[in-house]
Amino acid sequence: MLQHIRPALVLLAAFTLLTGVAYPLAMTGVAQIVFPVQANGSLVLRDGKVIGSSVMGQAFASERYFQSRPSATLAPDPNDSSKTVPAPYNAANSGGSNLGPTSKALIERVKADVEARKAENPTMPVPADLVTTSGSGLDPDLSPAAALFQVPRVAAARKLPEDQVRKLVEAQIVDRTLGVLGEPRVNLLALNTALDGASGR
Structure with missing residues (x-):
């Protein structure tokens, strides 16, 4: 044997x-x-300190920054480990929302987000990616339209000319990979880092 x-x-x-x-x-x-x-x-350094990753989204809440799209990632509830609570851009728990297109909670959340964005910039239609979550919940990019939509708010908060901020966005637009894969996009961390550099933070 x-x-x-x-x-x-x-x-x-x-x-x-x-x-x-x-x-x-x-x-x-x-x-x-x-x-x-x-x-x-793909870590991004500033002044020798890690400020993020170019392939991992993060939340930017300040009016002075271009803001990310919504994120549906979750984290364990600190008060009850059998439940979860919203934790936007939680890299330890990547995932999208399980809410379907007929979900009342989803419809109400999107309507509220659209109204908030319209108040921010009433002259442009609200781009879809500013009010919808990605499949991973960690998308580091925005569409050029979503970034340009935020120019007036960011320019006003930084006291910069809108043309200057718009040119910053346009300089950060990355075309389709190999000219055919994906869509044109703007990496949010790269854009906000360039914005800090242009306005002396």
Whole structure:
């Protein structure tokens, strides 16, 4: 019986070392050499401090910043671990909303968001991504229309000319990947970092 078990144990040990140790270490090493920034989280530094990641959305609440789209991520309720509470841009719990298009709660939330955005800029239609959540809840980008929609508010809060802020947005627009994949977009962290630089924070 030992002669049947020994080869199985040897193969188990060999494949554990190969696929559980050698392969992950090799891929980690290659990633660190070929894509070091991406392999370490695409972190963005300012004055030597990490202020975020270019691939991970975060909430910007201040009127002085371009704001993210809504996020439906959740976190455990500190008062009752069997429940969850809203926690926008919670990177530990990526996910979208389970509310369907006929959900009363969703309809009321979107209507309230649309009204708030209309009050912010009554001259433009409200872009959809400013009032809808993404599938991950961690989208780091906005459509160019959603960023341009916020120009008057940000310019007024920073006491900057609207043309200057609009040019900042336009300079941050990234075209489709390879010209065909995805949609034009604006990375929110990159835009807000450029905005701080232009206005001396």
